[in-house]
Amino acid sequence: MNDQEKPVLALFYCRNVPQSGEAERQTLEEKYGRSVRFFPIPCSGRLEPVHLLKALEEFADAAYIIACPEGTCRYFEGNHRAKKRVERTKEIIGSIGLEGERVGIVVGSREGTKTLAQQAEDLTARISALPRSPVHVRR
Amino acid sequence: MITAEQKPIDEIREMIAPYKRVLAVGCASCVAECAAGGQKETAMLASALRMADKMEGEERLIEEMTIDRQCVKEFVLLLDDVLDKYDAVLSLGCGAGVQAVADMYPEVPVVPALNTEFMGETKDQGYWTESCLGCGDCMLYYFGGVCPLARCSKHLLNGPCGGSMNGRCEVDPDVPCAWQLIIERLEKFGALERLEMIYPPKDWSLKQGRGPRKIVREDQQK
Numbered sequence: 001m002n003d004q005e006k007p008v009l010a011l012f013y014c015r016n017v018p019q020s021g022e023a024e025r026q027t028l029e030e031k032y033g034r035s036v037r038f039f040p041i042p043c044s045g046r047l048e049p050v051h052l053l054k055a056l057e058e059f060a061d062a063a064y065i066i067a068c069p070e071g072t073c074r075y076f077e078g079n080h081r082a083k084k085r086v087e088r089t090k091e092i093i094g095s096i097g098l099e100g101e102r103v104g105i106v107v108g109s110r111e112g113t114k115t116l117a118q119q120a121e122d123l124t125a126r127i128s129a130l131p132r133s134p135v136h137v138r139r
Numbered sequence: 140m141i142t143a144e145q146k147p148i149d150e151i152r153e154m155i156a157p158y159k160r161v162l163a164v165g166c167a168s169c170v171a172e173c174a175a176g177g178q179k180e181t182a183m184l185a186s187a188l189r190m191a192d193k194m195e196g197e198e199r200l201i202e203e204m205t206i207d208r209q210c211v212k213e214f215v216l217l218l219d220d221v222l223d224k225y226d227a228v229l230s231l232g233c234g235a236g237v238q239a240v241a242d243m244y245p246e247v248p249v250v251p252a253l254n255t256e257f258m259g260e261t262k263d264q265g266y267w268t269e270s271c272l273g274c275g276d277c278m279l280y281y282f283g284g285v286c287p288l289a290r291c292s293k294h295l296l297n298g299p300c301g302g303s304m305n306g307r308c309e310v311d312p313d314v315p316c317a318w319q320l321i322i323e324r325l326e327k328f329g330a331l332e333r334l335e336m337i338y339p340p341k342d343w344s345l346k347q348g349r350g351p352r353k354i355v356r357e358d359q360q361k
Binding site for chain 1: 182187188193194
């Protein structure tokens, strides 16, 4: 599968995810090229449905957020809010006929928290079977 | 605050179907507070509509802007500079906002994106309740600041009905019994005697029964 055929992932992530600094992001951007776009945010609670929607509208085949494990959000409830906003976004895209799995949230476990690189790898594998979004397929 | 909820996207798409250039106009007042028609919600709806169009190969321009108040002429006037570009306005204002825009631009079709619900208050994040019917003859003094017309499921002016259990309404146990609240509040500030009066039915013919209401204040006019 060449780069053009791979689904494009918009990956939002909390800056408190392990090993998610600027240097790591740049390395990952080089590794994934156009197939993953990385968006660091100060807390997953900063995510709004409009961020996921705009990504899906403009370039992405899937848009995900990586949040901190339950009970470890630095701002207490950012990851809970992110979950609800992802659910709301699923409802919205469902109402226009887009598959719910095009958006999602990944919440690490407290034990063995994964780094940004590991999460990105898991997610690209997870969405690899997704067909290109009908939003970007020219009719 | 006036509360509202967004209409189903299918209904909105059906209404804007005849138009090729649509401006979604949000309102940053009440409907922003109830997360139905503010800047964020307008951006979300416009984005979803654009995606739906792309998926169906529909060529339509959908752009968005939000004004501070859609029910006040001075703010609606901001549309003057941009409306030429569009065939229709998709309003995320309440019913008053939709009509204010329609009134100012008689030649532009205005499509409502929201269902206006009620006058109410924000109880908690994401939780709004009805608290005023706008009867035009406020009796909150007599009822300790709790309106039985808006908050009692049976709209009783001479309650309680006797059907509540543990302070919850028998019609809907999610609703606190307005009459229990009235009695508790009046008791707290020693004003239970206000309930010894018999309150006659409201004379609706004086207010709502007279057609659309208006307020004229000469001291506020030019």
